[in-house]
Amino acid sequence: xxxxxxxxxxxxxxxxxxxxxxxxxxxxxxxxxxxxxxxxxxxxxxxxxxxxxxxxxxxxxxxxxxxxxxxxxxxxxxxxxxxxxxxxxxxxxxxxxxxxxxxxxxxxxxxxxxxxxxxxxxxxxxxxxxxxxxxxxxxxxxxxxxxxxxxxxxxxxxxxxxxxxxxxxxxxxxxxxxxxxxxxxxxxxxxxxxxxxxxxxxxxxxxxxxxxxxxxxxxxxxxxxxxxxxxxxxxxxxxxxxxxxxxxxxxxxxxxxxxxxxxxxxxxxxxxxxxxxxxxxxxxxxxxxxxxxxxxxxxxxxxxxxxxxxxxxxxxxxx
Amino acid sequence: xxxxxxxxxxxxxxxxxxxxxxxxxxxxxxxxxxxxxxxxxxxxxxxxxxxxxxxxxxxxxxxxxxxxxxxxxxxxxxxxxxxxxxxxxxxxxxxxxxxxxxxxxxxxxxxxxxxxxxxxxxxxxxxxxxxxxxxxxxxxxxxxxxxxxxxxxxxxxxxxxxxxxxxxxxxxxxx
Numbered sequence: 183x184x185x186x187x188x189x190x191x192x193x194x195x196x197x198x199x200x201x202x203x204x205x206x207x208x209x210x211x212x213x214x215x216x217x218x219x220x221x222x223x224x225x226x227x228x229x230x231x232x233x234x235x236x237x238x239x240x241x242x243x244x245x246x247x248x249x250x251x252x253x254x255x256x257x258x259x260x261x262x263x264x265x266x267x268x269x270x271x272x273x274x275x276x277x278x279x280x281x282x283x284x285x286x287x288x289x290x291x292x293x294x295x296x297x298x299x300x301x302x303x304x305x306x307x308x309x310x311x312x313x314x315x316x317x318x319x320x321x322x323x324x325x326x327x328x329x330x331x332x333x334x335x336x337x338x339x340x341x342x343x344x345x346x347x348x349x350x351x352x353x354x355x356x357x358x359x360x361x362x363x364x365x366x367x368x369x370x371x372x373x374x375x376x377x378x379x380x381x382x383x384x385x386x387x388x389x390x391x392x393x394x395x396x397x398x399x400x401x402x403x404x405x406x407x408x409x410x411x412x413x414x415x416x417x418x419x420x421x422x423x424x425x426x427x428x429x430x431x432x433x434x435x436x437x438x439x440x441x442x443x444x445x446x447x448x449x450x451x452x453x454x455x456x457x458x459x460x461x462x463x464x465x466x467x468x469x470x471x472x473x474x475x476x477x478x479x480x481x482x483x484x485x486x487x488x489x490x491x492x493x494x495x496x497x498x499x500x501x
Numbered sequence: 502x503x504x505x506x507x508x509x510x511x512x513x514x515x516x517x518x519x520x521x522x523x524x525x526x527x528x529x530x531x532x533x534x535x536x537x538x539x540x541x542x543x544x545x546x547x548x549x550x551x552x553x554x555x556x557x558x559x560x561x562x563x564x565x566x567x568x569x570x571x572x573x574x575x576x577x578x579x580x581x582x583x584x585x586x587x588x589x590x591x592x593x594x595x596x597x598x599x600x601x602x603x604x605x606x607x608x609x610x611x612x613x614x615x616x617x618x619x620x621x622x623x624x625x626x627x628x629x630x631x632x633x634x635x636x637x638x639x640x641x642x643x644x645x646x647x648x649x650x651x652x653x654x655x656x657x658x659x660x661x662x663x664x665x666x667x668x669x670x671x672x673x674x675x676x
Binding site: 191192215216218219222226231232233491494495498500 | 566568569570575576577581582584586617620621622623
């Protein structure tokens with residue numbers, strides 16, 4: 183174990199986590215390294231540590247979410263923070279209150295960290311410019327879902343050791359996926375090659391300007407990749423007819439047992455959840471030996487604890 | 502810069518600490534050493550080696566990261582920032598005599614944080630504190646059970662411990 187006493191210390195100074203696009207490789211690595219120290223809190227006898235004692239975290243969710251909201255709530259409580267749950271349906275938002283009014287009212291109660299999910303891209307940024315509390319983006323429009331991107335690279339790094347040189351396919355509805363974007367930024371910054379795979383109708387416009395390769399055929403890439411991340415088909419966001427039928431989509435872009443036979447034996451199969459079993463992925467694959475879907479959920483908790491800890495640290499330093 | 506302990510003196514202190522721990526610990530009880538990151542980790546490992554040898558049985562050692570338990574997390578810290586690292590204790594601490602090890606005992610704040618961190622991991626039979634250097638300047642009512650060199654370095658001075666495993670040299674200096 184080598185420790186360099188006089189080495190220049192890296193300092194985290196972001197009191198908001200809005201996206202991964204604006205973070206450096208060093209900053210992303212620092213979050214992942216920090217998350218490692220939070221993993222064991224969930225496995226020991228007292229599943230709680232005190233660093234956010236006396237702090238208040240608000241879960242401000244304008245869109246439905248189970249996994250992310252619960253994960254943030256549990257992360258906050260494991261760090262001893264108090265947590266307020268705010269959902270659109272049960273609030274004054276349904277009476278016409280604006281985002282900023284809602285947030286300012288919450289802030290007047292003395293909150294410290296706002297975790298926000300919103301259907302409008304840029305909502306977290308708008309919020310961060312108008313309130314003093316720390317803002318953590320839990321998904322905004324089609325822009326970013328930074329903690330999902332972080333937990334994905336954390337999971338890959340934990341198993342593969344590094345992302346350097348890995349080929350990673352992200353498959354499905356790329357156009358409507360903030361997960362695909364956050365993944366892309368995190369993965370490419372850590373040295374992986376990312377391939378977006380899906381039908382042309384589900385590719386973002388101007389995808390050629392992104393730091394990724396594009397493929398319209400899963401069969402062409404399945405043999406080459408080290409990691410495959412299958413996105414959920416988001417029926418609630420799809421307009422028009424992006425593909426002729428669910429069956430046809432499954433045929434060309436579903437991760438089936440048959441396709442898996444052609445994949446590398448140590449390929450990691452990921453999914454941000456919730457899975458449409460039998461659509462983007464067959465059940466045997468989702469529950470198979472290459473699947474790390476549940477590890478992603480477990481690691482998400484450690485990553486979110488690290489993020490809440492770090493933004494609060496930055497705020498304490500007056501950043 | 503003044504060298505207050507050289508390599509030979511450090512070895513002698515570890516030998517004395519080992520003897521004193523053994524003299525006070527009933528043989529039938531299980532004992533383990535846990536070091537506070539980062540220099541305490543190395544000292545805990547060395548003490549566990551010495552204790553294992555003397556007792557003829559394995560005395561496990563572990564490493565404790567106390568960052569989440571520090572009392573200064575919400576105050577400005579200038580250019581340094583505590584980095585959260587892992588706690589690595591691969592054994593059950595319940596009912597064991599835990600020798601908590603640090604390089605320098607000064608304000609007592611780290612020892613306080615370490616005790617809180619340990620208690621979240623289980624319920625040891627006892628926690629005893631062993632340090633290489635016992636420096637005056639306590640801010641908390643905490644004393645070492647096994648102290649090596651006593652230093653009356655003035656406030657503002659820096660007492661630094663260098664160990665072969667981490668620093669490639671073995672000495673304690675005052676700057």
